[in-house]
Amino acid sequence: MLAMNYRGPQRVRIDHKPMPEILHPEDAIVRVTRSCICGSDLHLYNGNVPDTRVGSTFGHEFIGVVEEVGADVHMIKVGDQVIVPFNIACGKCVFCKQGLYGNCHESNPEATAVGGIFGYSHTAGGYDGGQAEYVRVPYANVGPTVIPDWMHPDDAVLLTDVVPTGYQAAEMGGIQPGDTVVVFGAGPVGIMAARCAWLFGAARVIVFDHVDYRLEFVRNYAHCEAYNFKEIDDPVVFVKRTTDWLGADVCIDAVGAEAAGSAMQTITGRKLLLQAGSATALHWAINSVKKGGIVSIVGVYGPTGNLIPIGNVVNKGITIRANQASVKRLLPRLIEHIKNGILDPKAMITHRVPLEEVSEAYHIFSAKLDNCIKPVLIPPSAKL
Numbered sequence: 349m350l351a352m353n354y355r356g357p358q359r360v361r362i363d364h365k366p367m368p369e370i371l372h373p374e375d376a377i378v379r380v381t382r383s384c385i386c387g388s389d390l391h392l393y394n395g396n397v398p399d400t401r402v403g404s405t406f407g408h409e410f411i412g413v414v415e416e417v418g419a420d421v422h423m424i425k426v427g428d429q430v431i432v433p434f435n436i437a438c439g440k441c442v443f444c445k446q447g448l449y450g451n452c453h454e455s456n457p458e459a460t461a462v463g464g465i466f467g468y469s470h471t472a473g474g475y476d477g478g479q480a481e482y483v484r485v486p487y488a489n490v491g492p493t494v495i496p497d498w499m500h501p502d503d504a505v506l507l508t509d510v511v512p513t514g515y516q517a518a519e520m521g522g523i524q525p526g527d528t529v530v531v532f533g534a535g536p537v538g539i540m541a542a543r544c545a546w547l548f549g550a551a552r553v554i555v556f557d558h559v560d561y562r563l564e565f566v567r568n569y570a571h572c573e574a575y576n577f578k579e580i581d582d583p584v585v586f587v588k589r590t591t592d593w594l595g596a597d598v599c600i601d602a603v604g605a606e607a608a609g610s611a612m613q614t615i616t617g618r619k620l621l622l623q624a625g626s627a628t629a630l631h632w633a634i635n636s637v638k639k640g641g642i643v644s645i646v647g648v649y650g651p652t653g654n655l656i657p658i659g660n661v662v663n664k665g666i667t668i669r670a671n672q673a674s675v676k677r678l679l680p681r682l683i684e685h686i687k688n689g690i691l692d693p694k695a696m697i698t699h700r701v702p703l704e705e706v707s708e709a710y711h712i713f714s715a716k717l718d719n720c721i722k723p724v725l726i727p728p729s730a731k732l
């Protein structure tokens with residue numbers, strides 16, 4: 349089968365790989381009909397995630413058709429079209445039972461913090477991902493969810509990650525009616541977070557990025573204010589000035605470890621690797637939120653950050669909430685929101701690229717060319 353193959357930083361290509369096989373009675377094999385490239389894949393692509401092995405296949409956002417099931421799979425059957433959440437979750441451990449499907453204790457033998465994630469390095473379990481024609485889906489009674497007949501496949505594929513992540517970013521912010529919410533990052537996740545902030549009662553939503561076409565997109569799509577931080581002296585002072593010098597009620601970090609905007613953070617976090625990524629957006633979020641406010645982090649970071657104003661967190665009494673999105677927990681509500689027209693995720697898909705051109709797709713998304721918001725890869729076998 350064809351699959352994306354990681355060769356080293358900024359080098360990915362399409363290759364032939366062996367077909368995945370059922371390795372456990374609860375596995376399924378899914379023929380991929382669409383898979384997306386995510387901002388999280390860029391951390392892998394840029395070589396910033398430890399133990400990303402040459403030869404691995406990325407892709408944690410995919411939908412497809414069930415081709416084969418193991419003897420103990422009874423929740424899905426061959427021929428079903430399924431949404432496959434990016435988290436691999438056992439459904440039975442103490443964390444899955446609390447709805448913390450992103451923190452499953454069983455699916456990632458390599459670490460105790462994050463659960464297994466498709467196509468996300470050996471630090472997330474070493475599972476091959478869905479930027480391929482076929483993929484092995486473990487714990488197939490838990491994650492895969494049948495796509496309703498009425499749902500557009502482009503909406504379905506965005507339910508594997510971006511929509512739940514944006515929604516959970518807003519949810520973790522504990523937004524109260526009337527709140528001012530600031531979102532750092534106008535990538536797909538930040539765009540969705542800004543859109544979802546209104547669902548929780550925000551009265552004002554402000555987004556920062558430095559890519560103008562993304563700011564333009566989020567302004568229209570999420571009906572919010574959007575500013576280029578490179579055109580502003582200091583985004584923290586900007587937020588304070590516009591909130592009677594109190595600060596925002598809620599700040600959302602939808603950027604993560606590869607943030608731009610501070611030479612010091614970039615040098616220590618991305619060049620010298622003295623801390624696990626550049627924490628610029630997190631820094632701004634902590635300093636922009638009001639005393640007693642909430643910072644919600646969905647941007648992905650490595651374990652250790654040095655240049656984080658932790659004293660300000662303590663002295664301002666800030667609550668920090670963060671996690672990988674718990675996709676399965678949120679799917680029923682988000683499917684309803686799409687059905688009722690409250691959310692329209694597919695509008696974010698700007699590029700459809702044959703899987704064979706995966707290398708070009710990574711380049712366009714990573715370099716933010718051609719007004720790219722979200723690319724979707726279509727494997728040649730998608731139409732079988």
Ligand SMILES: NC(=O)c1ccc[n+]([C@@H]2O[C@H](COP(=O)([O-])OP(=O)(O)OC[C@H]3O[C@@H](n4cnc5c(N)ncnc54)[C@H](O)[C@@H]3O)[C@@H](O)[C@H]2O)c1
Pocket residue numbers: 386387388389390391509510513532533534535536537538556557558559562577602603604605606607608609628629645646647648671672673
């Ligand atoms: N927690 C989760 O479950 C989860 C799920 C999906 C993605 N993520 C993470 O969310 C983040 C965003 O994902 P995405 O797909 O939208 O990525 P993306 O790379 O498309 O978007 C990130 C955006 O942040 C902007 N940016 C850079 N520095 C900034 C700064 N200092 N302030 C404001 N904006 C800045 C970039 O220009 C870009 O538009 C990534 O870190 C990704 O790994 C987390």
Ligand SMILES: [Zn+2]
Pocket residue numbers: 386387388389408409434509510
């Ligand atoms: Zn993703």
Ligand SMILES: [Zn+2]
Pocket residue numbers: 437438439440441442443444445451452453454455
């Ligand atoms: Zn579990």
